[in-house]
Amino acid sequence: MRHEPYWWDDAPIGASTDDALPARVDVAVIGAGYSGLSAALTVARGGRSVAVLEAGQPGVGASSRNGGMCSEVLKPSFATLSKRYGRDHALALIKEAREAFDFLPTFLEEEGIDCNYVHSGGFTGALKQAQYDAMARETEALGRTTGLDAVMIPKAELRDEVGTDLYVGGRLMHRRGGLHPAKYHAGLLARARANGAAVIGNCAVTGLERDPSGFRLTTARGTVTARDVVVATNGYTGAVTPALRRRVIPVTSYMIATAPLSPNLMATLMPRGRMLTDSNRLLCYFRPSPDNTRVLFGGRPAYTDIGPVEAARRLQSYMTTVFPELAGVELSHSWSGFIAYTFDRLPHVGFRDGVHYAMGYCGSGVVMSTWLGRKAGLRVLDKPEAKSAFADIEHPTNPLYFGKPWFLPLVQAWYQGADMIGR
Numbered sequence: 001m002r003h004e005p006y007w008w009d010d011a012p013i014g015a016s017t018d019d020a021l022p023a024r025v026d027v028a029v030i031g032a033g034y035s036g037l038s039a040a041l042t043v044a045r046g047g048r049s050v051a052v053l054e055a056g057q058p059g060v061g062a063s064s065r066n067g068g069m070c071s072e073v074l075k076p077s078f079a080t081l082s083k084r085y086g087r088d089h090a091l092a093l094i095k096e097a098r099e100a101f102d103f104l105p106t107f108l109e110e111e112g113i114d115c116n117y118v119h120s121g122g123f124t125g126a127l128k129q130a131q132y133d134a135m136a137r138e139t140e141a142l143g144r145t146t147g148l149d150a151v152m153i154p155k156a157e158l159r160d161e162v163g164t165d166l167y168v169g170g171r172l173m174h175r176r177g178g179l180h181p182a183k184y185h186a187g188l189l190a191r192a193r194a195n196g197a198a199v200i201g202n203c204a205v206t207g208l209e210r211d212p213s214g215f216r217l218t219t220a221r222g223t224v225t226a227r228d229v230v231v232a233t234n235g236y237t238g239a240v241t242p243a244l245r246r247r248v249i250p251v252t253s254y255m256i257a258t259a260p261l262s263p264n265l266m267a268t269l270m271p272r273g274r275m276l277t278d279s280n281r282l283l284c285y286f287r288p289s290p291d292n293t294r295v296l297f298g299g300r301p302a303y304t305d306i307g308p309v310e311a312a313r314r315l316q317s318y319m320t321t322v323f324p325e326l327a328g329v330e331l332s333h334s335w336s337g338f339i340a341y342t343f344d345r346l347p348h349v350g351f352r353d354g355v356h357y358a359m360g361y362c363g364s365g366v367v368m369s370t371w372l373g374r375k376a377g378l379r380v381l382d383k384p385e386a387k388s389a390f391a392d393i394e395h396p397t398n399p400l401y402f403g404k405p406w407f408l409p410l411v412q413a414w415y416q417g418a419d420m421i422g423r
């Protein structure tokens, strides 16, 4: 079993550190994932000189490691959002997340990025009848108020969606898609470079100071000054931006890939090629590989670092609960990466301590990092299209949090308890 992403077999990261560090640029972007590259492409097209500074190889963060599942869904419910921000702003957030979902395939087509994007639809299995009933009530209410395009699938039709008897039924969301995340990252990197962005790997930013012309960034490869800075470090946000570090909570997400399976077995397990999740709080997600030969299964079996071997064991155990046919099937890959949670469970784009930023996607960043990275770039350019409902909300922290998430074991225990009783 290899301890690196399955995706790197087709789209290896690396060999991308050759751009030289300029002495001065209009815009310095910290982090070369989807957020940073999307911001860089936008400002480069706006006529600004830009350097993307990346601590490792471009793509080494979550953007070449994720499940490639694309959705329009925000974590908090419509009721929670309405209570917090009022009904109109709640609708604005939901509408913008939907716009972001629609934007991605159009963007891929316009940029000529071939990354196996499919508009697959997605299915969430309900483990308990009470969860199914709650999902059904919510689906009906959201269809009416927000136009959610989803239908409930009863137990009798479950196996048309997913080959398991574990669920009592579930919800089919039509507006879901999937892509090959590392191919997407490689395509975005190529587009940013082709439009003039320098993308410099092995170039960790270790210092960020204001200077009369903007900012002075100290890096592992020298110093660069920039008028504007965009921070795009998400789950890898560190001490260089302490105020942002206090606003994102790094959580490890793990994935495994099975060895190739027979076409018949794949057709039984995932008959429609949907993106799949279930109703547990300790989230798991699974999907077919783009060539439909393997099951890719992810989740957060622990909120602390348990390493790829133990993570694979736990994920495999849950995978075989969903699909008993996979007991004893060999795993080819096990890997992990950091996502960034926020205290309000929403992504954010904004301006703090003089720097622009986009981050906090709470594990659903393929769509939103592309979108909010672009918004951050548009904000640098001061364009009217920079407006975003996600910029107009407070980005909270917690007075007891300074970047080390000491409370995650407690959250995990609470989620485990809630999952056990099906709340």
Ligand SMILES: Cc1cc2nc3c(=O)[nH]c(=O)nc-3n(C[C@H](O)[C@H](O)[C@H](O)COP(=O)(O)OP(=O)(O)OC[C@H]3O[C@@H](n4cnc5c(N)ncnc54)[C@H](O)[C@@H]3O)c2cc1C
Binding pocket: 030, 031, 032, 033, 034, 035, 036, 053, 054, 055, 056, 059, 060, 061, 062, 063, 064, 065, 066, 067, 068, 069, 070, 071, 203, 204, 205, 206, 232, 233, 234, 235, 236, 237, 238, 240, 253, 254, 255, 285, 298, 335, 336, 337, 338, 339, 340, 358, 359, 361, 362, 363, 364, 365, 366, 367, 369
């Ligand atoms: C295992 C896994 C599965 C996931 N599955 C899904 C999914 O199916 N669907 C979905 O929507 N989302 C998923 N996600 C989340 C998604 O991958 C992220 O939200 C998204 O990639 C964030 O992109 P980003 O550019 O903001 O951050 P990243 O891609 O993480 O990039 C941040 C970069 O910043 C760099 N950096 C940090 N500090 C510095 C510094 N000081 N100097 C220079 N560089 C620095 C890091 O090295 C890193 O490369 C998953 C994530 C993981 C880990």
